[in-house]
Amino acid sequence: MTGHRSLARAPADGSSAGRPRCSRRAGASLPSRALLLLLLLASCDLPKRHDAGVPEPKELSSRRIAVVATTGMIAEAAAEIGGDRVDVRGMMGPGVDPHLYKASEGDVVRMASADVVFYNGLHLEGKLSEVFERMRNRVRTVAVTDGIDRGRLLRPPGFEGAYDPHVWFDVTLWMEAARTVEHALSGMDPVHVHVYRANGERYRERLSALDRYVRDRASVVPPSRRVLVTAHDAFTYFGRAYGFRVRGLQGISTVAEAGAADIQALARMIAEERIPAVFVESSVPVRYIEALQEAVRARGFRVRVGGSLFSDSMGDPGSPEGTYVGMVRHNIDTIVAALSVPGEPGRRDGAGGGDR
Numbered sequence: 001m002t003g004h005r006s007l008a009r010a011p012a013d014g015s016s017a018g019r020p021r022c023s024r025r026a027g028a029s030l031p032s033r034a035l036l037l038l039l040l041l042a043s044c045d046l047p048k049r050h051d052a053g054v055p056e057p058k059e060l061s062s063r064r065i066a067v068v069a070t071t072g073m074i075a076e077a078a079a080e081i082g083g084d085r086v087d088v089r090g091m092m093g094p095g096v097d098p099h100l101y102k103a104s105e106g107d108v109v110r111m112a113s114a115d116v117v118f119y120n121g122l123h124l125e126g127k128l129s130e131v132f133e134r135m136r137n138r139v140r141t142v143a144v145t146d147g148i149d150r151g152r153l154l155r156p157p158g159f160e161g162a163y164d165p166h167v168w169f170d171v172t173l174w175m176e177a178a179r180t181v182e183h184a185l186s187g188m189d190p191v192h193v194h195v196y197r198a199n200g201e202r203y204r205e206r207l208s209a210l211d212r213y214v215r216d217r218a219s220v221v222p223p224s225r226r227v228l229v230t231a232h233d234a235f236t237y238f239g240r241a242y243g244f245r246v247r248g249l250q251g252i253s254t255v256a257e258a259g260a261a262d263i264q265a266l267a268r269m270i271a272e273e274r275i276p277a278v279f280v281e282s283s284v285p286v287r288y289i290e291a292l293q294e295a296v297r298a299r300g301f302r303v304r305v306g307g308s309l310f311s312d313s314m315g316d317p318g319s320p321e322g323t324y325v326g327m328v329r330h331n332i333d334t335i336v337a338a339l340s341v342p343g344e345p346g347r348r349d350g351a352g353g354g355d356r
């Protein structure tokens with residue numbers, strides 16, 4: 001996906017090295033009024049707001065904490081752990097690509113008045129990093145992946161040394177992210193540590209049960225068919241945690257010439273290993289998967305579309321997939337249903353039709 005190309009260009013050390021603190025470069029992608037506000041907030045010369053900097057814990061313990069969270073997964077963790085101590089505003093709704101998301105004027109205003117902004121980090125929110133940078137001295141910002149042991153993070157080839165940000169599909173890594181949220185809220189509001197600890201333990205217990213569920217379900221798929229072919233490269237942590245080889249079409253969605261060779265290589269693997277199904281995501285054009293199916297068919301094998309997976313955003317609020325647990329369960333159930341049935345060479349697979 002194009003979003004990952006921007007990730008690949010990000011500095012490996014996570015810094016915005018070389019960029020002047022008052023640079024206007026971020027403004028090109030922002031609405032002009034939001035830009036003005038941002039510049040106002042970031043200006044080196046203007047005096048700080050009267051309540052500039054992070055609020056004192058004493059103040060926070062007597063009112064609800066205003067939280068802004070970037071992705072739906074993070075907003076859920078903050079709401080679960082903060083309970084009735086927090087008001088959480090999520091920035092990115094269903095179907096939003098966090099790699100490409102640009103701050104709206106409303107986002108800037110909400111972030112500027114928040115007590116804490118939780119974000120994923122590891123360059124997931126590539127277009128927001130300069131906004132965070134500018135707000136750093138005025139608003140508390142917490143990257144929920146900061147507490148994860150760097151030894152457990154993946155550095156995929158082609159990302160120029162940067163870490164893969166899609167940690168939420170290894171549920172045990174997301175439990176670490178939840179712990180970081182708990183620690184941040186506890187530090188800001190020590191009077192209510194017992195609340196955050198109890199909520200955090202309860203939430204992590206649910207995630208622990210989810211991790212066991214995914215492991216149990218994954219074990220149903222014969223090892224030879226544990227290959228996850230998707231259009232987007234969000235599932236590498238999932239693959240490592242639950243024993244799937246992961247092959248993405250990433251890189252071919254924007255460069256057609258390079259794509260033909262990649263599609264052929266993937267098609268050869270699918271046909272040779274008789275992988276029964278590949279998966280789509282709502283944000284990636286289905287024509288790439290159709291081209292892959294056609295290339296596999298030319299090699300005498302038929303690969304089904306096994307269903308649609310959630311990758312970087314959750315489902316609609318109120319639907320089962322509108323929660324982190326529901327989204328992860330949907331993915332593993334979809335994967336297991338599609339891959340536990342052997343491929344059937346010669347069968348009409350109805351590409352783009354009934355198999356979706």
Ligand SMILES: [Zn+2]
Pocket residue numbers: 003099166232233234311312
């Ligand atoms: Zn992604």
